Amino acid sequence: xxxxxxxxxxxxxxGLFIRENCYYATGDDDEEPxxxxxxxxxxxxxxxxxxxxxxxxxxxxxxxxxxxxxxRESELCSLNSFQQxxxxxxxxxxxxxxxxxxxxxxxxYSKTDTAERxxxxxxxxxxxxxxxxxxxxxxxxxxxxxDLGIVRGINGKAYYIPAMSKIYIHNPEIFQFExxxxxxxxxxxxxxxxxxxxxxxxxxxxxxAFCYLLSTLFRDIIFRRTRHFPILxxxxxxxxxxxxxxxxxxxxxxxxxxxxxxxxxxVLAMNDRVSQAVNTLVVLDxxxxxxxxxxxxxxxxxxxxxxxxxxxxxxxxMAAQTIVSTGVVLCGQDKPTQDMALYTRVLFLAFCKxxxxxxxxxxxxxxxxxxxxxxxxxx
Numbered sequence: 511x512x513x514x515x516x517x518x519x520x521x522x523x524x525g526l527f528i529r530e531n532c533y534y535a536t537g538d539d540d541e542e543p544x545x546x547x548x549x550x551x552x553x554x555x556x557x558x559x560x561x562x563x564x565x566x567x568x569x570x571x572x573x574x575x576x577x578x579x580x581x582r583e584s585e586l587c588s589l590n591s592f593q594q595x596x597x598x599x600x601x602x603x604x605x606x607x608x609x610x611x612x613x614x615x616x617x618x619y620s621k622t623d624t625a626e627r628x629x630x631x632x633x634x635x636x637x638x639x640x641x642x643x644x645x646x647x648x649x650x651x652x653x654x655x656x657d658l659g660i661v662r663g664i665n666g667k668a669y670y671i672p673a674m675s676k677i678y679i680h681n682p683e684i685f686q687f688e689x690x691x692x693x694x695x696x697x698x699x700x701x702x703x704x705x706x707x708x709x710x711x712x713x714x715x716x717x718x719a720f721c722y723l724l725s726t727l728f729r730d731i732i733f734r735r736t737r738h739f740p741i742l743x744x745x746x747x748x749x750x751x752x753x754x755x756x757x758x759x760x761x762x763x764x765x766x767x768x769x770x771x772x773x774x775x776x777v778l779a780m781n782d783r784v785s786q787a788v789n790t791l792v793v794l795d796x797x798x799x800x801x802x803x804x805x806x807x808x809x810x811x812x813x814x815x816x817x818x819x820x821x822x823x824x825x826x827x828m829a830a831q832t833i834v835s836t837g838v839v840l841c842g843q844d845k846p847t848q849d850m851a852l853y854t855r856v857l858f859l860a861f862c863k864x865x866x867x868x869x870x871x872x873x874x875x876x877x878x879x880x881x882x883x884x885x886x887x888x889x
Contacts, residue, residue, distance in 0.1 A: 524617040531572045535610050546606035548572045549596070551614070553622040555660060557670050565622065566658060566677070569602055577602070578658065580677050586615060625660055625668035630835065631691050632763075632787035635730060637665055640789075642886065643673040643688035652693055687786050691764040695887035699880055704888060711870070711877050712755050715859045719744075719839075722857065723759045726791045726837030738813050738855075742839045743846060745797075746861030754878060756793040756839040761881040762888060769793035769841070772801055777808050781832050784812065788835040797842030806849050812838050813855035 521527050525536045533547045549571040557564045563583045570576045577599045585591040589608045596602040604611065628634070628641045639648035646653050646661050646669060653661050659675030662668045672678060673688030708716040722742045725732060733739050744752035757769065770783060773796050784792050794809075815834045846852045866874070 520620065521617060524613050526613055526617060531570050531574065533610075533614060535606065535613065544606070546610045546614075547602075547604050549602045551618060553618045554578070554658060555625045555668065555670065556619075556622045557625055557627050559627060564627075567618075569596065569599075571601055573601065575600060578677050580672070580675075586611075623668065625670040627670045627672075630786065630788050631688060631790075632835070633727070633730065633789035635788075637667075639664060641669075641671065642691055642693040643671060643685070644692040645671070647693060687764075687783075690767055691787060691790075693886045694884050696883045699883075699885065699888070701888045704880070704885065707873070707877050707880070708755075708758060711873050712751065715744075715755065715861065718742075718857070718859055719755055719759055722837065722839075723762065723791060727789050729789045729835070729837055733815055737815070739815065739837065741809070741812060741856045742837070742859070743797075743856040744839060744841045744859050744861060745843065745845050747843060747864055749864050750861035751874065752859075752861045753793070753795055753841045754874070756795075756841050758877060758881045759839065760791050760793050761885040763787065763790040763886065765884045765886075766882055769795040771796045772805060772842075773798065777804055780805070780808060784834045784836050784838060785832045786836075790836050791839060792836045793839045793841065795841045797840050797844060797846060799844045799846065799848035801848075806846075806852060809838075809840065809846075810849065810852045810855060 518527070522536075527534050527536065527543070528550055531548075531550050532545050533550060534543045535546050536543050549569050552568040552570070554566040554568055557566065557580075564580050565583070565586065566578065566580050568576060568578050579596065579599055581592070581595060585595050589604075589611060592611060593604050596604060628646075631641045631643060633640050639646045641647075642652075645655050646664055648664060653664065655661050655671050655674050657676045659670055659672045659677070660668055661671065671688070673685035674692075678684060705716075705720055708720060712719070719742065725739075729739055744756055746752050753769065757765075757767075760767075760769070769792075770779065772780075772794055775794075780794065783794075797809075812834055840846070840856065845858065846856060
């Protein structure tokens with residue numbers, strides 16, 4: 511039996527057949543077969559999730575027009591939601607009741623491969639890889655996602671990173687962070703040369719800052735042992751280069767992005783930022799001692815790995831605390847003395863030099879240009 515015959519037999523077992531890219535359901539007894547859609551679906555991947563998994567399909571209608579769509583399991587269990595979702599992407603019409611949809615689902619599910627969603631970028635200790643928005647780095651080799659956002663053949667599994675999927679390519683409002691944290695090697699720079707340039711520009715401060723960067727790569731191990739992880743504080747007058755040093759370190763993970771200004775950033779946004787990736791580094795800029803006391807209290811909590819407490823709407827609705835999973839660099843003109851608890855939880859690096867020679871300025875500009883190309887290939 512060839513592939514086409516096996517497919518026809520599988521459809522027949524579920525009371526279905528296909529004609530002109532439409533599903534037909536066979537009737538009971540002497541009833542005539544009825545057309546139940548003007549499209550067919552090819553299952554591409556099932557994305558595992560204990561709460562509400564998703565499935566990726568390629569839909570082809572009777573006019574031979576294709577679309578790739580990601581459907582939540584809840585949308586496949588509700589006739590109205592399913593009809594609305596497939597109709598939203600084009601001329602894809604479902605004509606039958608839920609029982610016929612369940613027939614098609616059973617047929618499609620029986621031949622669907624499974625992929626695991628990468629929930630957080632950065633280090634995945636369980637599987638031993640480092641995830642970026644555009645692929646996975648494992649054993650020194652970078653495996654880029656395909657056009658669906660799938661990386662295959664990692665520890666015998668497939669993984670799903672949706673940020674670069676063609677499904678969402680025309681929606682710039684989602685996966686904004688994931689689209690920034692991407693792996694590229696455009697500079698050709700070696701790690702030793704980068705550190706040498708960093709120290710030429712920032713001196714001893716660069717030594718401590720780079721050591722802090724290395725520690726963030728092992729933050730999970732350090733935190734398990736000590737139950738805390740310090741904040742690196744770069745403070746000094748405007749124009750001393752403190753924020754540039756911080757963003758030079760951040761360029762190991764994402765680049766070309768201005769750090770959030772604490773004066774206008776909400777606690778909720780801060781919380782999202784420090785919990786989006788694992789064993790990476792986050793820069794928070796413009797710290798001042800007159801910040802809202804709630805923001806200072808939140809910064810204090812980062813030392814102990816505690817984020818914001820909020821209601822968990824995805825499961826049982828009980829309160830849950832966000833897990834902080836990054837190192838944090840705090841930049842500003844003020845030394846954080848407003849709250850002594852915060853003062854004792856930071857590592858201080860002072861910046862006081864505001865006048866620079868032409869040679870020093872040239873070195874600084876060269877370093878900034880390199881960092882703007884990205885350093886994600888260096889770790």
